[in-house]
Amino acid sequence: MKIMTPIHAVGWAAGVFGAEKSFLANPILGSRRLNELGLHRARVRAAERMARFRRSMLRDIPAEDRAAYDRDGFVIKENYLPPDVFDRVRAEVFGQSHPAREMRQGQTVTRMIPLTHAAKRRAPETVRVAHDRALNxxxxxxxxxxxxxxxxxxxxxxxxxxxxxxxxTALHADTFHSTSKFWLFLHDVTLEDGPFMFAPGSHKLTPERLKWEYEQSLTAKEAKRAHHSFGSFRVGADEMERFGYRPPQPVPVKANTLVIADTYGFHARTPSSKPTTRVEVHGHMRRNPFTPWNGLDIQALPGVKGRQMDIYFAWLDYWNKPTIWKDVGEVMADAPAAI
Incomplete structure (x- = not known):
């Protein structure tokens, strides 16, 4: 272990200048002394400034979408797909079984069916919609x-x-910088179904939020909640006013609604009091927050783009690495949980 320490130290130091967030896995990020000196606070502030700079260089974003994001931290687009396209997507998703993996978190199971290039044979319309240039x-x-x-x-x-x-279902931020997730809902999601919840405006770094980030960094390594110590800070809904944000609100939607959210903003799944199943076309985007450019993404290289999940799971399987995502074979998208 001691022989490997210098190699690990290089990795830990490199993580400070990337998207690494865990206060447990990286002793530099988890150092109380360094965070008292402002390490985490500096990373949060620098990431926010760099994200604003990169956004300023993007010119082909519709004005109404830009305004919605800048105000709320999320964008909602109802009747997103033409009806015939939406019907074809639903037919592909629900009309056949798919190779899937599942993850259980307490009372909830999440099933993932990758929409890589390999999925084009089964679901060409769904892959095309997910990889649409304007959406991405x-x-x-x-x-x-x-x-x-x-x-x-x-x-x-x-x-x-x-x-x-x-x-x-606990209100949280995914990490210390802007990231995005999108959901194209394939059926109605009511309040009883446990919809997405978001605190409007909580993607903005206010002085109060930055102070709170600093306070959390001092004790995150010892936090009793694992996700908190991994860098996905949990927060009480009653603290939104303190940060200058609006209260969290659930986002029930009709089928064929697209929601895109910055998951640095505080969000959660609304708890469901009854058994529910919902299916959506989903995507997420998280990269090094400190680079000054858009594009030049290693995951967009030929042979990698559209195959990221295939490459990732092939690597895990080859090295027999443990993963929270359990292979459950081929299942229907809306089938009961297999784990």
Missing amino acids: RLAGYVAGRTGAPIHFIQTVIAEPQRGPADPQ
Whole structure:
């Protein structure tokens, strides 16, 4: 272990200048002394400034989408697809089984069906919609950096009668900088179905939020909540006013609604009091927050773009690496949980 320490130290130091967020895994990020001197606060402030700079260089974002994001931290587009295209996507998603993986978090199972190039044979329309250039440019604007998002069909299965609470129902930020996630909902999601929840305006770095980020960094390594110590800070809904944000609000939607959100903003899944299943075309975008450019994304290289999930899982399987994503074979998108 001691022989490897210098190599690990290089990796830990490099992580400070990238997207690494865990106060547990990286002893530099988790150092109370360095965070007292302002390490985490400096990373948050620098990432926010760089994201604003990169967004300022993106010219082809519709004005109404730019205004919605700048005001709220998310964009909602109802009736997103033409009806015939939406019907074809639903037919592809629900009309056949797909190779899938599942992850359980307390009372909730998330199923992932990758929309890589390999999926074109089964679901060409769905892959085309997910990889649409305008959609991915908007996802890049929200994330504060363009690039190649990762796409998959996502099924969220709530089983409130089982296990501990889903940690994703606690209001939280995914990491210390702007990232984006989008959901194209394939059926209605009502308040009873546990919809997405977001605190409007919470993507903005106010002085109060920055002070809170500093305070959290001093104790995050010892936090009892694992996600908090991993750098996905949890927060109480009653603190939104303190930060200058509006209260969190659930976002029920009709089928064929697209939602894109900056998950540096405080968000959560609304808890569901009954068993529910919802299916959506999903994508997410998270990159190094400190680079001054858009594009030049390693995940957009030929042979990599559109194959990120295939490459990732092939690497895990080859090296027999443990993963929270369990291979469940071929299943219908809306089938009951297999794990």
